[in-house]
Amino acid sequence: MMHFSARRLLALSASFAILASVPLSASPGWADEAAKPAKSAPAETKKDDSPFSFKPQQTVSDGTVTIRGQRIAYQAVAGTLIVHPKGWDDAAPEKTTKPEEEPVASMFYVAYFKKGVPAASRPITFVYNGGPGSATVWLHMGAFGPRRIQTADDTHTPAAPYRLVDNDDSLLDVTDLVFIDAPGTGFGRLGGKDKDKAFYGTDPDARAFTDFIAQFLGRYKRYNSPKFLFGESYGTTRSGIVANMLAEDKSIDLNGVMLLSQILNYDNTIDRPAANPGMDMPYVLALPSFAATAWYHKKLSPMPSDLPAFLREVEHFALNDYNSALQQGTALPEAKFNEIADKLHQYTGLPVDYLRHANLRVDGGEFEKTLLGEDGIDTGRLDSRFSGFSIDPLSQHPYYDPMGSALGSAYLSAFNDYAREVLHYGGDTATGPYEEYKPSAHSIGKWDFHHEQPGMPSSKRGVPNVLPDLADAMKQNPALKVQLNQGYFDLGTPYFEGVYEMNHLPIPRKLAGNIEIHQYMSGHMVYTHAPALKELHDNAAAFIRANDNLPN
Structure with missing residues (x-):
């Protein structure tokens, strides 16, 4: 579902010092020696000065956060990876279009890696909001990042200055985190001919996220880490498809899929x-x-x-x-x-x-x-x-x-400061030209909601129903677990709709036990209510621990 509409926003700081600003080709490998500090790059080697360069970018910084009494040292990487639409082949011997005409997307992300943990011993969770066409500032700065924006509970948050605090409910205590912004949002950009058509649609969007995740696992040597998805709102629609695409197209099995404020069948809206x-x-x-x-x-x-x-x-x-x-x-x-x-x-x-x-x-x-x-x-x-x-x-x-009006300015103002002052991304006097952080792609009017269900190439439905996708992923990987989280006061994706959809997944009855459901005294963004955020953290952390397949 659309995540707000007009007044979109973001968030602010995390207490860690900048280490280096390096091109992605020189990125450190978080593998068996996971989360080693990056070596400082020469002064002249830093993020490409072009604000709209379609080359992978990254900046690296260090930080610490205390979660439930546990002090965690981590490394933060802010950057972009480049994805292409279906059919693109970098090895194709003949090109009929000029390189600048080919559709391309740079997708912005912020990753947090706990220091000193081998990759195979550390889960990794890919986190994203919905929209469609929303950045992931909400989950990043409101729920699971190491720093969290403080907002009023159920009333309009007063104007700046806003306050960021160490996040006692960050999931960094149990998993590394990768917050991914959708194509056309955040510091990511689209380029080439027919770029909107290439990325603004149910299936093109899912394919972009699938390619991003596979690429990320390779670049950061995380193929052997326990893997989880956490999607909110339209991000749950996306997760249903991505879970199946990762298995079908990339031979990547997931340990678990966490859904927040679910809609898998748009006939139920x-x-x-x-x-x-x-x-x-x-x-x-x-x-x-x-x-x-x-x-x-x-x-x-x-x-x-x-x-x-x-x-x-x-x-x-x-x-x-x-x-x-x-x-x-x-x-x-x-x-x-x-x-x-x-x-x-x-x-x-x-x-x-x-x-x-x-x-x-x-x-x-x-x-x-x-x-x-x-x-x-x-x-x-x-x-x-x-x-x-x-x-x-x-x-x-x-x-x-x-x-949306009550929370928007706080999130957007905070993240813009956080990105530039703490992550050192987006342009300042040290790192180059100013870049706009886009909380929304404003793509809803251009979005192609048609979805090709698995095994049914002629099933282009006018509104998506991804129940078959998630069901296929569960049937092909019978150990795949699913967690549904919902707020009672959500009128965008009503909680009973999610329960109904979970009960109507086309799966064998034996697999129904792979699904767990939790409800909270909150709304769509469950984490805006502090007691609910604590419950959400505890439920998600327990889910990850139970399904990471690591020795106790």
Whole structure:
């Protein structure tokens, strides 16, 4: 799903000193002598001065962070790797296009390697946000990087100065981390003819990430490390494809896939289900998140005291009575219609008359406008704990996401300082021309959502359903484990939608035990709520330890 829309952002500092700024061809090898400090390069050897050079780049720095009482020394590498679209072959004897016309993408990343650990004894986790077309500043500076931006919990974070702190919930205690920005975002750039078409699409994007990961493993000698993916939002869609592509195209098995705020089948989205009449599951799957939001804003009477227990009740009603009523359509008897409307009012706090006029079907935007609408306030979409004044109180859907506006400036301002002052990337007086960090590719209007499902070359669906991709990866690698993490207050990718999709993966029942699910008292970006971030860290760390295949 789109990660915010207008006001995108980033984050700031990590306490480590710069060591060297070297070309990638001279990069140190983090292998059996993993994370040795890089040798200082000659003064004249540094990152290419061209801000848009399609050559691999890197800067290297050192740092330390204390996580749960454990002091960890690490090396940070910020840089770019170069990827090409499907069919590109650097060994092709004949080229029909000029090199400058060939589509190409430099993908920006920041990697953190714990010092003194052999590669085969240290897991590596590839981390990315979604969008599609979003940079990974959110997970980097809000969740798992060594430094974390502090923001208000469910209200607008005041303007600068912002505060970065050592991240007690970084995953560096259990795994090396590689934060990858999508093509066209961060300090990465696209070039060549038809560059947007070459990278802005469900399958081209997944292929770029697959090639990036394989290339990274080779450059940093990490092929024999336990390997994990961690994707958020559209990043879960991407992970379903990448997990299978890595196995099919690169013969790379993963140890585990971690999903945060999942959407694998876009037929289930609650954003605009009216465009797909006859498909009523989005209303069913969003209802528990509507109920959680109404509970949070105290719009229920009586107010349940135990939210998880209340939501189990709503889930049962949604899958049974509510689902049955919607499936009957206009054949639903009027008495049953009114009964369901009354029950929906009890669970959502929405007016009964409104629910009747909506034909028992309220989409995400309509709910966000209506729950607090009498006060001229919209709830957040990605995190409905947030709320903000309506731009147009009479509109059917909100014009902005209050959560995005509340957090955006903090993340963007912080990361821009962090990248330049700590990672020494992006241009300053020492390292060359200023480069813009792009939190979004603004590619949603250009995105080709068609997806070719595995084994079905003619299955180009108009909206992606990557359940078959993840299922194929699990069936071919029966040891592959999957972890789903979800926030109760997420109206962008409702938590019950993810549960439903996990229960409908086309896998043998024996493999269902490979999946674990965790829910949190937070929204789409679970980590913006500090207690939820601690739980997320502990669950992800336990998942990695349980599946890294390392001796105890």
